[in-house]
Amino acid sequence: MLELRGIVAGYGGTTVLRGVDLIVPDGAVVALLGANGAGKTTLLRVASGLLHPTEGQMLLDGNDVTRSSPHELVRRGICHVPEGRGVFSSLTVQENLILQSARGEEKEALERAVEAFPRLGERLAQTAGTMSGGEQQMLALARTYVQHPNLVLLDEVSMGLAPKIVDEIFEFLTLLRGQGASLLLVEQYVTRALAVADYVYLLNRGEVAFAGEPSELEGEDVFTQYVGADIGH
Template sequence: MLELEGITAGYGESVVLRQVSLSVPRSGAVALLGPNGAGKTTLLRTAAGLLRPMAGRVRLKGTDMTGRSAHDMTRAGLCHLPEGRGIFPSLTVAENLRLAAPRGGRTDATETAGQVFPVLTTRLKQLAGNLSGGEQQMLALARAFVTDPAVVVVDEPSLGLSPIVVEQIFGSLRAIVGGGTAVLLVEQYVNRALELADVVYLLNRGTVVFTGPADELSDSDIFERYLGIDMGPEV
């Protein structure tokens, strides 16, 4: 579905990623984990077309998309949810959803979103900027859901949210994966990421240091061995 092959990328003359390869299969979830500064967000930005790689290839659904714009990636079926929500605060919830939906599906956007995020159906006329942090994150995910993407790339969806809301967010992500959409996830709460993902990549100092099934990383010793960190608190 989404393939990154031998990606070297960075900003200006600063190289952040070195020869990183990663594959997200159709209808599956992949977690990209690692310490702060490892290059996780840089890799997501490269996958989404926001950052042109210095070397390597980006493929989406078998098509070489290297160097294509973020708009091209979106049209090809990739939805990028950056850290920090990505909604229009001055518009209502309903307007946010309709703007995200393909032109032919705008009338059904609120109904489609309500299937995965029922709480939003009670907030349709409310300004998005007045929602709670958790509701704003749900709206961001709902905006992705109504575009019917092939793959969703999500950066830190739980950031700044309470444990109860984190559970709701991950329940929604499970529903998205269950509906046949592939997900590439960067997440601070390792245990949550492992519950969702089929495959995990560990990134450290811009290189992949481990790739394998998520159940192989349930032991915190592996994280300490590869990254020198523990798995962090459970949420």
Template sequence: MSDVQLRLENVSAGYGRTTVLRDVDLEVHTGSVVALLGSNGAGKTTLLRVASGLLRPDAGRVLVGEAEVTRVAPNARARAGVCLIPEGRGVFRGMSVRENLLLQIPPWEKDKSFDLALETFPALKDRLGELAGRLSGGQQQMLALSRAFLAKPSLVMLDEVSMGLAPVVVDQIFESLHTLASSGTALLVVEQYVERALQMSDHVYLLNHGQVAFSGRPSELDEDEVIRGYLGHELNTPDVSSAS
């Protein structure tokens, strides 16, 4: 049996006549943490949308485990263990925290308790009756991230979950990601904090203009090269000549 949770094979995708991803190959193995890095517009969010089923590729294949899911709907992929935490506050602002948590438990899960989310994010315990829209940005992100624990997925994909948060909240978010990874859940992480993403990752993919410019261990990357990419400069394939 394959230990690959997610595989993209020669995937090209875009919007209308605009091609964003070009011949992308990517793998996320069981229990691993994979960082997906690149400058703005490199195609990171588009790749996550293809992997989750929100966007159908123009070419190539998507596999979850050993099953091809290229044309499978997002809800079926979720049932297969795929969970996407999108950029922004993915909560129902007009509903209470309790109602949001209950909605995050999929119907096929026998355990209908959301205690695990409250253990992971204690700040939500005293706010169960509050409207989600009245929470702070950090608390809303914690609420959105709760789905990664309550849905019991085998693969969680995270798109800039620390965006716009205070440093102390970012620390709490990353602590929760470490907890998730230590439980054996595979993670595919798009993250603005490059250094922190590299520290927790087993493998890194670097996207440049929709193509994979680098694939390898974090220790093989020239971090300065990545930072220059985040500042909007042209990305070159990192120098790995000194890697062991």
């Protein structure tokens, strides 16, 4: 379980997160929603160790990991898929997957990746940077499957993709959850995110404006008030 307590964080002299409390239970999907600039990406950077908070505490399975490095958190089972295709563009698909797999498990990792995204099996020898945006996103997501993470942080993984590819990605997220991973999901398609989420947090100017179950949002004007974007389909 990931728990953030009173997190204050930002860049330089600018504070972005102001006393954020958030919990991702084991095996759960938590949707993190909010308007552009609300602090969603900053929160994921804190959770992955890329940004250390100036105040507050981060706990992972009850252990204080507030000052842990990204590498330490990866070893503890956290996998971060950042916005914007997290792949090595100059390497082939196969080389990308081998780099992300554990030593001695390369063959199994390739098999698992191709099982999750059969299209990657047709592109193993292709340079990742020459693939379509959707295929690159599949490659970025495939590493979350081969690394057997406990917690996956996902930042706008459907952004700019065709609806059919978005469908495939959400099918994959369901598969990933079925393997026992917890998901913290930042997503532009609000209705899609709420459909798979167990819990939802709304960020407004760096503060938690709502925390609860998706069903509690029914009939409330939360999207225009806090999200400020098209809820998508």
